[in-house]
Amino acid sequence: MSTHTLITGGAGFIGTNMAHRLLQDGERVVVLDDLSRPGVSRNVRWLVRTHPRRLRIEVADVRDRTALRTALTGAARVFHLAAQVAVTTSLVDPVHDFASNLDGTIGVLEELRRLADPPPLLFTSTNKVYGGLDDVLLERRGERYEPADLALRDSGVGEGRPLQFCSPYGCSKGGADQYVLDYARSFGLRTAVFRMSCIYGPHQCGTEDQGWVAHFLVQAMRGRPITLYGDGRQVRDLLFVEDLLRAMRAATTGSHDLYGQAFNMGGGPLNALSLLELLDLIEDLEGRRPRVNVGRWRVGDQRWYVSDTSRFGALTGWAPRVGVVEGTARLHAWLRQDRTPAPAVVS
Numbered sequence: 001m002s003t004h005t006l007i008t009g010g011a012g013f014i015g016t017n018m019a020h021r022l023l024q025d026g027e028r029v030v031v032l033d034d035l036s037r038p039g040v041s042r043n044v045r046w047l048v049r050t051h052p053r054r055l056r057i058e059v060a061d062v063r064d065r066t067a068l069r070t071a072l073t074g075a076a077r078v079f080h081l082a083a084q085v086a087v088t089t090s091l092v093d094p095v096h097d098f099a100s101n102l103d104g105t106i107g108v109l110e111e112l113r114r115l116a117d118p119p120p121l122l123f124t125s126t127n128k129v130y131g132g133l134d135d136v137l138l139e140r141r142g143e144r145y146e147p148a149d150l151a152l153r154d155s156g157v158g159e160g161r162p163l164q165f166c167s168p169y170g171c172s173k174g175g176a177d178q179y180v181l182d183y184a185r186s187f188g189l190r191t192a193v194f195r196m197s198c199i200y201g202p203h204q205c206g207t208e209d210q211g212w213v214a215h216f217l218v219q220a221m222r223g224r225p226i227t228l229y230g231d232g233r234q235v236r237d238l239l240f241v242e243d244l245l246r247a248m249r250a251a252t253t254g255s256h257d258l259y260g261q262a263f264n265m266g267g268g269p270l271n272a273l274s275l276l277e278l279l280d281l282i283e284d285l286e287g288r289r290p291r292v293n294v295g296r297w298r299v300g301d302q303r304w305y306v307s308d309t310s311r312f313g314a315l316t317g318w319a320p321r322v323g324v325v326e327g328t329a330r331l332h333a334w335l336r337q338d339r340t341p342a343p344a345v346v347s
Contacts, residue, residue, distance in 0.1 A: 009082030039205030131164030184260030197266025201241030266307030
Protein backbone atom coordinates (compact mmCIF):
# COMPACT_ATOMS: atom_id res chain seq x y z
CA MET A 1 0.00 0.00 0.00
CA SER A 2 1.36 3.43 -0.96
CA THR A 3 1.77 5.90 1.87
CA HIS A 4 0.60 9.48 1.96
CA THR A 5 0.57 12.62 4.10
CA LEU A 6 -2.78 13.47 5.66
CA ILE A 7 -3.60 17.15 6.05
CA THR A 8 -6.73 17.86 8.07
CA GLY A 9 -8.08 21.27 7.16
CA GLY A 10 -5.95 20.91 4.06
CA ALA A 11 -8.07 23.22 1.91
CA GLY A 12 -7.12 26.21 4.04
CA PHE A 13 -4.27 28.58 3.40
CA ILE A 14 -1.49 26.64 5.14
CA GLY A 15 -2.83 23.26 4.09
CA THR A 16 -3.05 24.27 0.43
CA ASN A 17 0.54 25.46 0.41
CA MET A 18 1.73 22.30 2.18
CA ALA A 19 -0.21 20.01 -0.15
CA HIS A 20 1.18 21.84 -3.18
CA ARG A 21 4.76 21.52 -1.98
CA LEU A 22 4.47 17.83 -1.12
CA LEU A 23 2.80 17.04 -4.43
CA GLN A 24 5.52 18.94 -6.27
CA ASP A 25 8.01 16.65 -4.55
CA GLY A 26 6.19 13.58 -5.84
CA GLU A 27 4.49 12.63 -2.59
CA ARG A 28 0.90 11.49 -2.18
CA VAL A 29 -1.46 13.72 -0.21
CA VAL A 30 -4.90 13.27 1.30
CA VAL A 31 -6.77 16.46 2.18
CA LEU A 32 -9.59 16.13 4.71
CA ASP A 33 -11.72 19.28 4.87
CA ASP A 34 -15.42 20.10 5.17
CA LEU A 35 -14.96 23.16 2.89
CA SER A 36 -17.04 25.28 5.27
CA ARG A 37 -14.76 28.32 5.31
CA PRO A 38 -15.38 30.89 2.55
CA GLY A 39 -12.76 30.73 -0.19
CA VAL A 40 -11.36 27.27 0.49
CA SER A 41 -13.33 25.61 -2.31
CA ARG A 42 -11.31 27.74 -4.68
CA ASN A 43 -8.13 26.38 -3.12
CA VAL A 44 -9.35 22.82 -3.71
CA ARG A 45 -10.17 23.52 -7.35
CA TRP A 46 -6.70 24.98 -7.82
CA LEU A 47 -5.04 21.98 -6.18
CA VAL A 48 -7.02 19.47 -8.27
CA ARG A 49 -6.31 21.39 -11.46
CA THR A 50 -2.60 21.76 -10.67
CA HIS A 51 -2.10 18.21 -9.34
CA PRO A 52 -4.50 15.79 -11.05
CA ARG A 53 -2.50 12.84 -9.73
CA ARG A 54 -1.40 11.73 -6.24
CA LEU A 55 -4.01 13.97 -4.56
CA ARG A 56 -7.19 12.76 -2.85
CA ILE A 57 -9.81 15.09 -1.42
CA GLU A 58 -12.05 13.82 1.39
CA VAL A 59 -14.90 16.29 1.96
CA ALA A 60 -15.81 15.67 5.59
CA ASP A 61 -15.76 17.23 9.03
CA VAL A 62 -12.72 16.20 11.07
CA ARG A 63 -15.19 14.87 13.68
CA ASP A 64 -16.49 12.30 11.19
CA ARG A 65 -14.64 9.32 12.60
CA THR A 66 -15.44 7.06 9.64
CA ALA A 67 -14.02 9.54 7.13
CA LEU A 68 -11.06 10.22 9.40
CA ARG A 69 -10.30 6.53 9.78
CA THR A 70 -10.34 6.10 6.02
CA ALA A 71 -8.07 9.11 5.49
CA LEU A 72 -5.60 7.83 8.09
CA THR A 73 -5.25 4.42 6.46
CA GLY A 74 -1.74 4.37 4.99
CA ALA A 75 -0.79 7.80 6.36
CA ALA A 76 2.95 8.29 6.95
CA ARG A 77 2.44 11.56 8.85
CA VAL A 78 -0.37 13.92 9.82
CA PHE A 79 -0.56 17.69 9.79
CA HIS A 80 -3.59 18.50 11.94
CA LEU A 81 -4.70 21.96 10.81
CA ALA A 82 -8.51 21.60 10.91
CA ALA A 83 -9.93 24.21 13.27
CA GLN A 84 -12.22 27.11 13.96
CA VAL A 85 -9.67 29.89 13.62
CA ALA A 86 -11.04 33.20 14.94
CA VAL A 87 -11.33 34.61 18.46
CA THR A 88 -14.35 36.67 17.42
CA THR A 89 -16.21 33.63 16.09
CA SER A 90 -15.48 31.74 19.30
CA LEU A 91 -17.11 34.55 21.30
CA VAL A 92 -20.26 34.29 19.18
CA ASP A 93 -20.49 30.48 19.25
CA PRO A 94 -18.19 28.95 21.87
CA VAL A 95 -19.88 25.53 21.60
CA HIS A 96 -19.01 25.20 17.92
CA ASP A 97 -15.50 26.45 18.69
CA PHE A 98 -15.10 23.74 21.35
CA ALA A 99 -16.45 21.03 19.06
CA SER A 100 -14.21 21.94 16.13
CA ASN A 101 -10.99 22.56 18.02
CA LEU A 102 -10.97 20.38 21.11
CA ASP A 103 -13.42 17.57 20.36
CA GLY A 104 -12.11 17.33 16.80
CA THR A 105 -8.53 17.00 18.01
CA ILE A 106 -9.42 14.32 20.56
CA GLY A 107 -10.99 12.34 17.73
CA VAL A 108 -7.82 12.57 15.65
CA LEU A 109 -5.69 11.45 18.59
CA GLU A 110 -7.98 8.53 19.37
CA GLU A 111 -7.95 7.35 15.77
CA LEU A 112 -4.16 7.50 15.83
CA ARG A 113 -4.05 5.57 19.11
CA ARG A 114 -6.00 2.66 17.67
CA LEU A 115 -3.38 2.12 14.93
CA ALA A 116 -0.67 -0.51 15.34
CA ASP A 117 2.01 1.92 14.14
CA PRO A 118 0.68 5.49 14.48
CA PRO A 119 2.32 8.08 12.22
CA PRO A 120 3.76 11.29 13.67
CA LEU A 121 1.40 14.23 14.07
CA LEU A 122 2.04 17.97 14.16
CA PHE A 123 -0.72 20.13 15.65
CA THR A 124 -0.95 23.85 14.94
CA SER A 125 -1.83 25.66 18.16
CA THR A 126 -1.76 29.41 18.81
CA ASN A 127 0.07 32.09 20.75
CA LYS A 128 -3.29 32.80 22.43
CA VAL A 129 -2.48 30.01 24.90
CA TYR A 130 -0.32 32.59 26.69
CA GLY A 131 -3.24 34.95 27.22
CA GLY A 132 -3.09 38.71 26.90
CA LEU A 133 0.44 39.04 28.42
CA ASP A 134 -1.04 41.71 30.67
CA ASP A 135 1.87 41.43 33.11
CA VAL A 136 4.39 42.50 30.44
CA LEU A 137 5.20 46.18 30.92
CA LEU A 138 5.06 47.87 27.52
CA GLU A 139 6.35 51.16 26.18
CA ARG A 140 5.04 53.13 23.21
CA ARG A 141 7.91 53.59 20.80
CA GLY A 142 6.84 55.36 17.62
CA GLU A 143 4.25 53.26 15.81
CA ARG A 144 4.55 50.20 18.03
CA TYR A 145 4.46 48.78 21.55
CA GLU A 146 7.62 47.14 22.87
CA PRO A 147 8.47 45.51 26.21
CA ALA A 148 10.34 47.62 28.70
CA ASP A 149 12.38 44.49 29.45
CA LEU A 150 15.20 44.61 26.88
CA ALA A 151 15.89 40.87 27.09
CA LEU A 152 12.26 40.05 26.29
CA ARG A 153 12.24 42.62 23.50
CA ASP A 154 15.34 41.06 21.93
CA SER A 155 14.33 37.39 22.26
CA GLY A 156 10.52 37.20 22.26
CA VAL A 157 8.22 34.93 24.26
CA GLY A 158 9.65 31.49 25.03
CA GLU A 159 7.89 28.21 25.71
CA GLY A 160 8.56 28.61 29.43
CA ARG A 161 5.94 31.33 29.58
CA PRO A 162 3.03 30.18 31.83
CA LEU A 163 -0.13 29.20 29.96
CA GLN A 164 -3.11 31.47 30.50
CA PHE A 165 -5.93 30.65 28.13
CA CYS A 166 -8.02 33.66 27.13
CA SER A 167 -11.24 33.66 25.05
CA PRO A 168 -13.11 30.48 24.06
CA TYR A 169 -10.74 30.14 21.11
CA GLY A 170 -7.71 30.28 23.39
CA CYS A 171 -9.31 27.68 25.66
CA SER A 172 -10.24 25.25 22.88
CA LYS A 173 -6.90 25.47 21.10
CA GLY A 174 -5.02 25.46 24.41
CA GLY A 175 -6.90 22.40 25.61
CA ALA A 176 -6.18 20.62 22.33
CA ASP A 177 -2.54 21.69 22.59
CA GLN A 178 -2.27 20.02 26.01
CA TYR A 179 -4.02 16.82 24.89
CA VAL A 180 -1.66 16.49 21.93
CA LEU A 181 1.31 16.76 24.27
CA ASP A 182 -0.18 14.39 26.82
CA TYR A 183 -0.93 11.70 24.23
CA ALA A 184 2.83 11.62 23.65
CA ARG A 185 3.46 11.21 27.38
CA SER A 186 0.60 8.86 28.21
CA PHE A 187 0.36 6.76 25.07
CA GLY A 188 3.69 7.18 23.32
CA LEU A 189 2.32 8.91 20.22
CA ARG A 190 4.82 10.89 18.17
CA THR A 191 3.17 14.27 18.47
CA ALA A 192 4.42 17.86 18.55
CA VAL A 193 2.81 21.29 18.78
CA PHE A 194 3.49 24.59 17.06
CA ARG A 195 2.16 27.62 18.96
CA MET A 196 1.77 29.85 15.97
CA SER A 197 2.05 33.59 15.58
CA CYS A 198 0.93 35.38 12.39
CA ILE A 199 1.44 33.32 9.24
CA TYR A 200 0.87 34.95 5.87
CA GLY A 201 1.29 34.20 2.18
CA PRO A 202 -0.44 32.99 -0.99
CA HIS A 203 -3.83 31.26 -0.81
CA GLN A 204 -4.75 33.08 2.40
CA CYS A 205 -8.45 33.97 2.60
CA GLY A 206 -7.78 36.87 4.94
CA THR A 207 -10.62 38.39 6.94
CA GLU A 208 -10.93 41.05 9.61
CA ASP A 209 -10.83 38.29 12.22
CA GLN A 210 -8.01 36.10 10.93
CA GLY A 211 -5.29 36.47 8.32
CA TRP A 212 -4.97 40.21 8.84
CA VAL A 213 -1.98 40.81 6.55
CA ALA A 214 -3.86 39.48 3.51
CA HIS A 215 -7.04 41.25 4.65
CA PHE A 216 -5.28 44.62 4.94
CA LEU A 217 -3.74 44.20 1.49
CA VAL A 218 -7.02 43.20 -0.16
CA GLN A 219 -8.92 46.07 1.44
CA ALA A 220 -6.29 48.56 0.34
CA MET A 221 -6.16 47.19 -3.20
CA ARG A 222 -9.95 47.50 -3.47
CA GLY A 223 -9.97 51.02 -2.07
CA ARG A 224 -11.93 49.95 0.99
CA PRO A 225 -11.27 51.17 4.55
CA ILE A 226 -9.33 49.10 7.08
CA THR A 227 -10.61 48.98 10.65
CA LEU A 228 -8.00 49.14 13.39
CA TYR A 229 -9.26 47.79 16.69
CA GLY A 230 -7.34 49.73 19.31
CA ASP A 231 -4.62 52.19 18.36
CA GLY A 232 -2.82 50.10 15.73
CA ARG A 233 0.41 49.82 17.71
CA GLN A 234 -0.20 46.12 18.41
CA VAL A 235 2.87 44.11 17.39
CA ARG A 236 3.06 40.58 15.99
CA ASP A 237 5.90 38.62 14.46
CA LEU A 238 5.11 37.60 10.90
CA LEU A 239 6.20 34.33 9.30
CA PHE A 240 5.95 33.78 5.56
CA VAL A 241 4.24 30.51 4.76
CA GLU A 242 7.16 28.90 2.92
CA ASP A 243 9.29 29.30 6.06
CA LEU A 244 6.53 27.63 8.08
CA LEU A 245 6.41 24.70 5.64
CA ARG A 246 10.11 24.06 6.15
CA ALA A 247 9.59 24.04 9.91
CA MET A 248 6.57 21.72 9.69
CA ARG A 249 8.46 19.19 7.62
CA ALA A 250 11.43 19.33 9.97
CA ALA A 251 9.12 18.65 12.91
CA THR A 252 7.76 15.44 11.38
CA THR A 253 10.86 14.04 9.72
CA GLY A 254 13.57 14.89 12.23
CA SER A 255 14.67 13.64 15.61
CA HIS A 256 12.29 12.03 18.08
CA ASP A 257 13.60 14.62 20.53
CA LEU A 258 10.90 16.91 19.09
CA TYR A 259 8.00 14.66 20.05
CA GLY A 260 5.97 15.51 23.12
CA GLN A 261 7.12 19.13 22.92
CA ALA A 262 5.57 22.48 22.05
CA PHE A 263 7.44 25.12 20.10
CA ASN A 264 6.64 28.76 19.57
CA MET A 265 6.56 29.41 15.84
CA GLY A 266 6.71 32.81 14.16
CA GLY A 267 9.04 35.23 12.48
CA GLY A 268 10.75 36.31 15.71
CA PRO A 269 11.99 39.79 16.67
CA LEU A 270 13.53 40.49 13.25
CA ASN A 271 10.12 40.07 11.60
CA ALA A 272 7.97 41.91 14.15
CA LEU A 273 5.56 44.50 12.79
CA SER A 274 2.76 46.69 14.15
CA LEU A 275 -0.52 47.27 12.35
CA LEU A 276 0.49 50.86 11.67
CA GLU A 277 3.83 49.72 10.26
CA LEU A 278 2.03 47.34 7.91
CA LEU A 279 -0.02 50.30 6.67
CA ASP A 280 3.28 52.03 5.89
CA LEU A 281 4.40 49.03 3.80
CA ILE A 282 1.06 48.95 1.99
CA GLU A 283 1.35 52.66 1.21
CA ASP A 284 4.72 51.97 -0.41
CA LEU A 285 3.25 49.10 -2.45
CA GLU A 286 0.01 50.79 -3.46
CA GLY A 287 1.26 54.35 -3.78
CA ARG A 288 -1.41 55.68 -1.44
CA ARG A 289 -2.28 55.43 2.25
CA PRO A 290 -5.15 53.02 2.99
CA ARG A 291 -8.26 54.57 4.51
CA VAL A 292 -8.63 53.68 8.18
CA ASN A 293 -11.50 53.39 10.65
CA VAL A 294 -10.92 52.93 14.38
CA GLY A 295 -12.80 50.50 16.62
CA ARG A 296 -12.62 49.44 20.26
CA TRP A 297 -10.03 47.02 21.58
CA ARG A 298 -11.17 43.41 21.19
CA VAL A 299 -11.27 40.64 23.79
CA GLY A 300 -8.05 38.62 23.92
CA ASP A 301 -6.08 40.99 21.68
CA GLN A 302 -2.45 40.99 22.80
CA ARG A 303 -0.83 44.41 22.48
CA TRP A 304 2.53 42.77 21.86
CA TYR A 305 3.47 39.22 21.00
CA VAL A 306 6.72 38.05 19.41
CA SER A 307 7.85 34.42 19.27
CA ASP A 308 11.15 33.15 20.58
CA THR A 309 11.86 30.30 18.13
CA SER A 310 15.38 29.61 19.36
CA ARG A 311 14.60 26.19 20.88
CA PHE A 312 13.22 24.84 17.63
CA GLY A 313 16.06 26.44 15.70
CA ALA A 314 18.68 24.86 17.97
CA LEU A 315 17.18 21.39 17.49
CA THR A 316 16.65 21.56 13.73
CA GLY A 317 18.81 24.37 12.31
CA TRP A 318 15.66 26.14 11.10
CA ALA A 319 15.39 29.92 10.83
CA PRO A 320 13.11 32.24 8.83
CA ARG A 321 14.47 33.29 5.45
CA VAL A 322 11.80 35.68 4.15
CA GLY A 323 11.65 39.11 5.82
CA VAL A 324 8.45 41.10 6.24
CA VAL A 325 9.22 43.62 3.48
CA GLU A 326 9.93 40.88 0.94
CA GLY A 327 7.08 38.67 2.13
CA THR A 328 4.49 41.45 2.05
CA ALA A 329 5.60 42.45 -1.45
CA ARG A 330 5.34 38.84 -2.63
CA LEU A 331 1.85 38.43 -1.19
CA HIS A 332 0.82 41.75 -2.73
CA ALA A 333 2.12 40.63 -6.15
CA TRP A 334 0.25 37.32 -5.85
CA LEU A 335 -2.99 39.06 -4.90
CA ARG A 336 -2.61 41.34 -7.90
CA GLN A 337 -2.66 38.24 -10.10
CA ASP A 338 -6.13 37.41 -8.75
CA ARG A 339 -4.84 34.73 -6.41
CA THR A 340 -4.57 32.14 -9.20
CA PRO A 341 -0.84 31.38 -9.54
CA ALA A 342 0.99 28.76 -7.55
CA PRO A 343 2.36 29.65 -4.12
CA ALA A 344 6.06 30.22 -3.68
CA VAL A 345 8.22 27.10 -3.83
CA VAL A 346 10.28 26.14 -0.83
CA SER A 347 13.93 25.48 -1.59
